[in-house]
Amino acid sequence: MAYSEKLIDHYENPRNIGSFDKTAEDVGTGLVGAPACGDVMKLQIKVGADGLIEDAKFKTFGCGSAIASSSLVTEWVKGKTIDEAETIKNTDIARHLALPPVKIHCSVLAEDAIKAAIADYRSKATKKAE
Amino acid sequence: MDHFARLGLPAALDLDAAALDRAYFALQRQWHPDRFVAKPPEDRVRASAEAASVNEAYRTLKDPLSRAFYMAGMAGVDLPGDGKTIDDPDLLMEAMEAREALHDADTPEAVDKLAVEARQDVHKALAELASLFLANDRAAIRKTLLRLRYLDKFAEEARARRMNIDRSNA
Numbered sequence: 001m002a003y004s005e006k007l008i009d010h011y012e013n014p015r016n017i018g019s020f021d022k023t024a025e026d027v028g029t030g031l032v033g034a035p036a037c038g039d040v041m042k043l044q045i046k047v048g049a050d051g052l053i054e055d056a057k058f059k060t061f062g063c064g065s066a067i068a069s070s071s072l073v074t075e076w077v078k079g080k081t082i083d084e085a086e087t088i089k090n091t092d093i094a095r096h097l098a099l100p101p102v103k104i105h106c107s108v109l110a111e112d113a114i115k116a117a118i119a120d121y122r123s124k125a126t127k128k129a130e
Numbered sequence: 131m132d133h134f135a136r137l138g139l140p141a142a143l144d145l146d147a148a149a150l151d152r153a154y155f156a157l158q159r160q161w162h163p164d165r166f167v168a169k170p171p172e173d174r175v176r177a178s179a180e181a182a183s184v185n186e187a188y189r190t191l192k193d194p195l196s197r198a199f200y201m202a203g204m205a206g207v208d209l210p211g212d213g214k215t216i217d218d219p220d221l222l223m224e225a226m227e228a229r230e231a232l233h234d235a236d237t238p239e240a241v242d243k244l245a246v247e248a249r250q251d252v253h254k255a256l257a258e259l260a261s262l263f264l265a266n267d268r269a270a271i272r273k274t275l276l277r278l279r280y281l282d283k284f285a286e287e288a289r290a291r292r293m294n295i296d297r298s299n300a
Contacts, residue, residue: 038283105213
């Protein structure tokens with residue numbers, strides 16, 4: 001199977017691998033998994049006082065397409081508002097990396113991970129406001 | 131007819147492996163195409179359909195994990211299929227930490243230790259599952275099966291890690 005150059009690049013040189021303190025108020029953590037293939041993905045965002053995502057990190061155990069999808073998403077969300085980041089669709093990820101049809105679920109995982117990270121950040125912000 | 135009935139066995143998770151083999155080989159002989167060469171076409175068709183069902187039943191029930199997933203389907207447990215994601219934090223945190231530990235394990239001994247622990251976890255989870263099936267606790271069956279999926283994946287990754295270490299030491 002031929003993989004795209006963009007996919008191979010993200011797989012071989014993944015961006016933003018790592019972790020933030022998940023208890024920090026300005027950090028949102030999304031932890032999602034695809035049990036059918038045993039993949040697990042953690043994606044974290046750090047939101048600045050101006051409401052923009054200033055940094056993002058990920059840690060993924062899974063196939064190359066799952067690693068590339070999460071790497072790409074961390075690049076995409078930086079500098080965006082959380083509302084903008086929430087609009088990222090798995091189809092955008094799949095198209096950008098030219099994922100083969102059998103690997104589309106990896107992009108679904110990345111979309112769910114960023115949504116979960118945003119939900120976590122929002123629930124922290126709501127708690128703080130109360 | 132379900133796979134257990136097909137092989138004339140009780141629908142139990144702790145199926146006796148020897149009884150399963152015996153039932154399978156007996157039925158395989160009974161429906162073997164060689165015994166139907168001189169029979170009318172409809173009998174030959176029937177025999178080949180029976181043989182295929184028996185093979186499928188055996189393949190499904192032989193492996194404990196595959197058997198457990200099959201039983202879950204029989205019990206109406208809703209499991210996420212291909213491309214479906216889950217967000218159970220306990221389960222995923224456990225899986226993430228296990229994979230991190232494996233990633234950090236850099237000697238054959240360290241990898242083996244993790245693999246042994248994972249195998250023990252699999253046995254424990256399968257034993258729990260047996261009583262969960264008896265109680266028909268669908269939510270707990272689902273959770274335990276998903277955990278087993280991750281433990282199974284871990285075992286596969288541990289084997290790969292072990293081979294990599296062995297190769298780089300060779």
